[in-house]
Amino acid sequence: MNWLAQQDPEVWSAILQEAARQRDGLELIASENYASPAVMQACGSLLTNKYAEGYPGRRYYGGCEYVDQVEELARQRAQKLFGAEHANVQPHSGSDANLAVYLAALEPGDVVLALDLAHGGHLSHGMKLHASGRWFRFISYGVRPEDHRIDFDQVARLAREYKPRLIVAGASAYPREIPHARFAEIAHQVGAKLLVDMAHYAGLVAAGLHDNPVSVADYISSTTHKTLRGPRGGLILCRQEYARLIDRSVFPGLQGGPLMHIIAGKAVCFGEALLPSFRTYIQQVLNNAKILAEELLSGGLRLVTGGTDNHLILADVTPLGLSGAQAEKVLAQCAITVNKNMIPFDPRKPADPSGIRLGTPAVTTRGMGPEEIRRIGRWIVQALRSADDPERLAHIHREVLELCQHFPVPVDGLSELWAVRSGGPSPMGSDQQSNFHKVSNAPRSSSPQTPAW
Ligand SMILES: *Cc1c(COP(=O)(O)O)cnc(C)c1O
Numbered sequence: 001m002n003w004l005a006q007q008d009p010e011v012w013s014a015i016l017q018e019a020a021r022q023r024d025g026l027e028l029i030a031s032e033n034y035a036s037p038a039v040m041q042a043c044g045s046l047l048t049n050k051y052a053e054g055y056p057g058r059r060y061y062g063g064c065e066y067v068d069q070v071e072e073l074a075r076q077r078a079q080k081l082f083g084a085e086h087a088n089v090q091p092h093s094g095s096d097a098n099l100a101v102y103l104a105a106l107e108p109g110d111v112v113l114a115l116d117l118a119h120g121g122h123l124s125h126g127m128k129l130h131a132s133g134r135w136f137r138f139i140s141y142g143v144r145p146e147d148h149r150i151d152f153d154q155v156a157r158l159a160r161e162y163k164p165r166l167i168v169a170g171a172s173a174y175p176r177e178i179p180h181a182r183f184a185e186i187a188h189q190v191g192a193k194l195l196v197d198m199a200h201y202a203g204l205v206a207a208g209l210h211d212n213p214v215s216v217a218d219y220i221s222s223t224t225h226k227t228l229r230g231p232r233g234g235l236i237l238c239r240q241e242y243a244r245l246i247d248r249s250v251f252p253g254l255q256g257g258p259l260m261h262i263i264a265g266k267a268v269c270f271g272e273a274l275l276p277s278f279r280t281y282i283q284q285v286l287n288n289a290k291i292l293a294e295e296l297l298s299g300g301l302r303l304v305t306g307g308t309d310n311h312l313i314l315a316d317v318t319p320l321g322l323s324g325a326q327a328e329k330v331l332a333q334c335a336i337t338v339n340k341n342m343i344p345f346d347p348r349k350p351a352d353p354s355g356i357r358l359g360t361p362a363v364t365t366r367g368m369g370p371e372e373i374r375r376i377g378r379w380i381v382q383a384l385r386s387a388d389d390p391e392r393l394a395h396i397h398r399e400v401l402e403l404c405q406h407f408p409v410p411v412d413g414l415s416e417l418w419a420v421r422s423g424g425p426s427p428m429g430s431d432q433q434s435n436f437h438k439v440s441n442a443p444r445s446s447s448p449q450t451p452a453w
Contacts, residue, residue: 033365035225075089089267113138119140125170152182163192167193172199172200180216194218204285324352368407
């Protein structure tokens, strides 16, 4: 029974169109992924109805015995997955997880060292408009001009000069492994605590294919929806000594009731990441990123750091005579989704920078491997070199669609109600789009049940 289509065709129609978009395009946004049907089912469950302020076994509401089980499963799986002593699975997002760590570790006005936003940092690492930038004194370190790797001499120098209370490691657009121990060493020398924000590469850590920060970091924050491939949300890991402080900072420090349906999705996600198949998936993500990097390099793009050893690539498109914003638009015309991005020491403005950021987590979830990635890389280069040739772009778009049809996307519990399944004909044309709507509004075969409320 599709309650949503029947009750609210406007919302349903937008969801159907998004479903088609996710299916009929190549998602190369490095921070995106496709959550599994099981994750989506948990997130769409009736757990959304439950208030559970507090923590398992010590809630401010009655009736929490079952959601307690859910949160304990999520916590324990997260601890096992990363080898951490304590996990808090309640942060609503990665940014909120960072704020909770700041609340636990800092006083207003304290000095924090973090990666410059223009060199791949995240807005929750002290952007002027973000609460972190307004309440704390963030000092930025950057990457070296010669090789675009983190400048540890600068980190050490700034640490000695400013005596930060906290050093933040982790990035949103850094294509190399982050050596956590080097940050820890510098933090210890100046009496600072270390926060590792592994939002982007948590899946790599979970798979054992990226340095695990657990043994050297005081606090670890993450998202659960990027390489970890779970529901949209946040996560904090820490040693037992900080457990109470972190828990108090999340609730009641920053948040009220936890999103128990999303926490259920996180439990499912951690369960999936504990399986051997997840390591295989992440290994393929890394292989694919390397192959994509090779194709882009041989097509004449400049890559920040010259390549990648994680899931993402930062490419300077100006050698092809385009800006990042133009490149994003051209690729969008071929249903290839990327985001424009600053490159280190970018001479251009943030609104129209020199680069684009690409990642392989989402296309790898669809099952695409070396052969498909090579084709995608060549299409990207061809498209960027044919920015003024609509026919050429239309041709690439058709090839993209044809490829997408062979690699279905995971879908949510309403999938059986979709008119056009993955692998079916392209819904990008208007006739196909209307087919989507037709079926969503079609009479239902089984007799509708009356809701109990
Ligand atoms: C994505 C990201 C976050 C925050 O994620 P949201 O869930 O969007 O708030 C935090 N830190 C880093 C480094 C990120 O890449």
